[in-house]
Amino acid sequence: MAIHASVLELIGRTPMVKARRLDTGPCELYLKLECANPGGSIKDRIGLAMIEAAERRGDLKPGATIVEGTAGNTGIGLALVAQQKGYRLILVVPDKMSREKIFNLKAMGAEVVLTRSDVGKGHPEYYQDLAARIAAETPGALFINQFGNPDNPAAHEFGTGPEIIEQMAEVGGFDAIVFGCGSSGTMTGLSRCFEKHAPHVELVLADPVGSILAQYINEGVLSDKSGTWLVEGIGEDFLPSISDFSRVKKAYAIPDAESFHTARELLAREGILGGSSTGTLVAAALRYCREQSRPKKVVVLVPDTGNKYLSKMYNDYWMLDNGFLQRPYHGDLRDLIM
Numbered sequence: 001m002a003i004h005a006s007v008l009e010l011i012g013r014t015p016m017v018k019a020r021r022l023d024t025g026p027c028e029l030y031l032k033l034e035c036a037n038p039g040g041s042i043k044d045r046i047g048l049a050m051i052e053a054a055e056r057r058g059d060l061k062p063g064a065t066i067v068e069g070t071a072g073n074t075g076i077g078l079a080l081v082a083q084q085k086g087y088r089l090i091l092v093v094p095d096k097m098s099r100e101k102i103f104n105l106k107a108m109g110a111e112v113v114l115t116r117s118d119v120g121k122g123h124p125e126y127y128q129d130l131a132a133r134i135a136a137e138t139p140g141a142l143f144i145n146q147f148g149n150p151d152n153p154a155a156h157e158f159g160t161g162p163e164i165i166e167q168m169a170e171v172g173g174f175d176a177i178v179f180g181c182g183s184s185g186t187m188t189g190l191s192r193c194f195e196k197h198a199p200h201v202e203l204v205l206a207d208p209v210g211s212i213l214a215q216y217i218n219e220g221v222l223s224d225k226s227g228t229w230l231v232e233g234i235g236e237d238f239l240p241s242i243s244d245f246s247r248v249k250k251a252y253a254i255p256d257a258e259s260f261h262t263a264r265e266l267l268a269r270e271g272i273l274g275g276s277s278t279g280t281l282v283a284a285a286l287r288y289c290r291e292q293s294r295p296k297k298v299v300v301l302v303p304d305t306g307n308k309y310l311s312k313m314y315n316d317y318w319m320l321d322n323g324f325l326q327r328p329y330h331g332d333l334r335d336l337i338m
């Protein structure tokens with residue numbers, strides 16, 4: 001067993017596990033556990049890759065300031081890497097974000113600037129615009145900008161993708177992969193990697209109902225009206241500038257209820273505690289698997305850990321309050337109907 005020089009060496013090289021108890025129809029389903037990264041999500045990879053690429057270009061001098069607009073997993077990934085490498089990190093966070101997330105980021109040493117949640121792109125207090133402005137006004141600061149930063153997809157093209165090919169070679173290769181899209185870094189990077197090294201692999205997008213992406217892929221229609229959804233980290237109301245959807249031909253739009261129940265089923269059957277987007281991805285993967293007429297090997301990502309969602313989708317009272325579980329009148333929690 002190796003001893004590592006720093007926690008940053010634990011980013012990537014995540015395990016792959018075959019599903020044993022889920023009903024996968026004629027297919028085999030393999031889960032790539034990105035929840036095993038030290039910050040708990042796939043975004044540790046881009047935190048490290050974007051910072052190290054900026055260092056190599058000379059865009060980040062020792063002790064410099066990094067600025068980003070996010071309260072999500074990218075914030076945690078950046079906080080981990082910035083803290084270990086001695087950079088100051090300013091995160092601009094919309095004020096609707098949960099207090100747990102903000103405390104977590106502060107405990108890791110990030111400076112959190114709260115801003116309004118009720119304003120959109122182009123408004124000076126919109127979190128992305130404010131982050132760009134703080135970076136421009138802070139001497140020597142770098143706006144990381146994951147939505148427009150090519151080092152984000154590169155982390156998956158040269159990291160996540162080759163790992164999957166190497167792991168799946170042990171079982172004779174694979175036929176399809178299911179992923180979600182937030183910044184689109186995962187999709188764009190995997191698509192570029194597989195185009196070169198595994199061109200037969202089918203790319204399948206899992207999207208929450210309300211996002212515009214599934215309709216764009218299945219019908220070629222780019223809607224200017226998005227809905228709302230509770231699953232976190234995936235789904236968009238615009239196409240990020242780094243996105244490349246050209247090789248993605250199939251998408252599933254998954255309702256929140258199906259995502260949450262599938263995440264709970266994954267924990268109950270396979271013992272894997274995934275986040276809410278994991279529920280969406282696994283739900284889409286199961287739909288895909290069950291539709292196939294011949295056996296296929298399918299890979300699905302588990303983008304983050306479910307620890308952050310214990311008081312939400314893993315909490316029966318929260319599920320009940322939000323209409324995702326029902327119980328008979330006068331029943332108690334033992335009578336919950338999934």
Ligand code: PMP
Nearest residue numbers: 181182183184185186233277303
């Ligand atoms: N799942 C979760 C939980 C995430 O935080 C993210 C990143 N927003 C994704 C999936 C999607 O990854 P990407 O940004 O690479 O599209």
